[in-house]
Amino acid sequence: MSGRVVLVTGAASGIGRAISSRLASDGWRVAAADIAGEEVSIFAEEQVQKGYEVRSYQVDIAAEQSVRLLVEAIVQELGQIDALVNSAGVAGVSAPIEALPEGEWERVLAVNLSGTFFTCRAVLPLMVSGGWGRIVNIASIAGKEGNPNAVPYSASKAGVIGLTKAIAKEVATRGVLVNCVAPAVIETPMLAQLTQQHIEYMTSKIPMARMGRPAEVAALVAWLVSDECSFSTGAVFDISGGRATY
Numbered sequence: 001m002s003g004r005v006v007l008v009t010g011a012a013s014g015i016g017r018a019i020s021s022r023l024a025s026d027g028w029r030v031a032a033a034d035i036a037g038e039e040v041s042i043f044a045e046e047q048v049q050k051g052y053e054v055r056s057y058q059v060d061i062a063a064e065q066s067v068r069l070l071v072e073a074i075v076q077e078l079g080q081i082d083a084l085v086n087s088a089g090v091a092g093v094s095a096p097i098e099a100l101p102e103g104e105w106e107r108v109l110a111v112n113l114s115g116t117f118f119t120c121r122a123v124l125p126l127m128v129s130g131g132w133g134r135i136v137n138i139a140s141i142a143g144k145e146g147n148p149n150a151v152p153y154s155a156s157k158a159g160v161i162g163l164t165k166a167i168a169k170e171v172a173t174r175g176v177l178v179n180c181v182a183p184a185v186i187e188t189p190m191l192a193q194l195t196q197q198h199i200e201y202m203t204s205k206i207p208m209a210r211m212g213r214p215a216e217v218a219a220l221v222a223w224l225v226s227d228e229c230s231f232s233t234g235a236v237f238d239i240s241g242g243r244a245t246y
Helices: 014-025 037-049 064-078 104-130 151-170 189-193 196-204 214-224
Strands: 005-009 029-034 054-058 083-086 133-138 176-183 236-239
Touching: 005 014, 005 064, 005 104, 014 029, 014 037, 014 083, 014 214, 029 037, 029 064, 037 054, 054 064, 064 104, 083 104, 104 133, 104 151, 104 176, 133 151, 133 214, 151 176, 176 214, 214 236
Parallel strands: 005 029, 005 083, 029 054, 083 133, 133 176, 176 236
Antiparallel strands: none
């Protein structure tokens, strides 16, 4: 993948960080973006010290103008964007629907769903004009099954799945493949946003009886953004330890 540029959102920690590290080691030029500007800058510097080409950018993906400025900056500095991995997201408050704080629904959907829409819309013209592109959206098993006490999160990730399928069909004959990944619970800092009871509930539903690791998700994404992925688009790739197989 030498020379190609990938934009990874949510790159400062968790799954996004693991994906950025993996793709950098595979030879991608990585534009690592996150709302946590200082953290993503430190991560990029660590990768550069290893000999990889990683640049950091601060972005609020819930704000479309911020996303537009991000894409403009990457194109100006790196010349292109060949792949996009939408990993930025929030878990939201663990609570039944009637106990959700005011504005929680809007907050979670703004980041998880609208943010994914904004980034896809911003990069697609570049990929279509170049005749090649890969987009991978990080959804969730919650978007397939729905998790109790996580209504906004479940709805937002179901939306990401629908968004992925719709965009994929629009560009299926234009060289751009659009897929999403649906992890079960993964060992990341995002778990700090959840109650222990919620974490135990999610883990109990995994036949392999363990959480997933960020590197395992990164390995799947690495294939999805590669040339080897050539006949899969609009698909949802399960990575859930057997929790869901459809």
